[in-house]
Amino acid sequence: MHWQSVTIIGVGLIGGSLGLALRRAGVADRIVGVGRDAKRLSEAVRRGLITQATTNLEEGVAEAELVVVCSPVDRIADHALRALRASPRRAVVTDVGSTKRSIVRAVERYGAQEARRFVGGHPIAGSEQRGAASARDDLFTCRTVVLTPTARTDPKAVLRIKRLWESVGARTVSMKAEQHDRILASTSHLPHLVAAALAAATPTRYLEFAGTGWADTTRIASGDVDLWVAIAMDNRKPLLRAIEKFQNQLERLRIALAGQDTRSLKSALRKGKKHRDALGS
């Protein structure tokens, strides 16, 4: 598979890394970056993340075969619809948003023609760092990308997006947008809120006594606040259920500890260890 013209909307960590990875794989001739800041876009061209740039979305997608929307979650639906309207009819449009249901729905509601060639996507890769300066050509290597096609999506469009991610070393899994959002609420959005609450609950004067355990457990709390507020708000209901489930687990631990119930405490910690060990290091 080879792309003559790919457009990346939002040249940050994910968009910039995708540009780099596509170029390294040699599967794209032209990579147009669309962004708001002309200076940053020039820098991205200079660093080889994209081959050309524009601040005009419609202009940027006009000749695209493939458009990847890498904007913040709360702007993806709008950017995807604009890309679908302004790109050639044969172009496929996908995104990399951390939530899927609201984005996929927005496209489906807009029109059947647009829904046919839109494939919701989410590469499970990232960092608490942000911006094109942190872009890496191996960000997607051995990562999982979830695709969320619907009954309206053209199977050929899905296949093309599958090949796109495979060309940069990732594997893809397809599921319903709702299922994606339920799973990610648990594996990604909940950990972020937990890390933030843990960091917030620790007085800063105690930090000189924080070891690697605290550092690891709270690392993602330093992620971009606006980005995470948008994700949490967009995935509110599944996230609320995940929080409640976590609260119940922690409350079980608290009650065991308060009641000096060593056996229950041990069994709860064992369950945590078992789940963590199942992932590997």
Added chain:
Amino acid sequence: MHWQSVTIIGVGLIGGSLGLALRRAGVADRIVGVGRDAKRLSEAVRRGLITQATTNLEEGVAEAELVVVCSPVDRIADHALRALRASPRRAVVTDVGSTKRSIVRAVERYGAQEARRFVGGHPIAGSEQRGAASARDDLFTCRTVVLTPTARTDPKAVLRIKRLWESVGARTVSMKAEQHDRILASTSHLPHLVAAALAAATPTRYLEFAGTGWADTTRIASGDVDLWVAIAMDNRKPLLRAIEKFQNQLERLRIALAGQDTRSLKSALRKGKKHRDALGS
């Protein structure tokens, strides 16, 4: 400072790393390891963590100038008292336990002579790994070691333990045992329970969609369960207060999310980010 004879009781990650680090620094001639498993002790001698070994604690401390008790938290007080009784009167005894109040109290209650030459200690260094096989000679480099002397402790003994840790690259801070336990409840014991609850709340079938965020946030949950049950039980009251404080923070986040209160959600995530950023990466 130079030690002719140091005894390390418990040659695991911490004890083994201390042996290695003392030898690398060239500040100890003889390092006697005391443990229960003769085969593992021979392996530790072979790997150079200790210079000789015995399974008999009393025998192991009989000629010691310095005894460092590196046993699991729930055995430290007993091992420290046995070491104080069986070691020469000029020997200094210290420990590396993750909790301090109960250990220091046990020694104080035992007798004034013993309390004079015991210095409670806790190097804030470690790993979710365990055992002498993970020992590293740089485990204490640039780490903080908390010392918890009391009014009864001989200031000369405190100074000798301070020099001990400095010789392996650590810095020391002295405080009351109760203050240590309150701080570590927040910076170490609470994160462990939170990580365990988070891991336990995540269905294992979701793990294929867990990214680096989940992995970091739950990493310490794979630590040794018995060890952590002992720590949690020993530091029960400060830990219960830390859990409640965390629960309040998380509940604030949950309420903000449930009520679609973007401003409160943002302010809570900002506080978490601010605290995390204060630590650095």
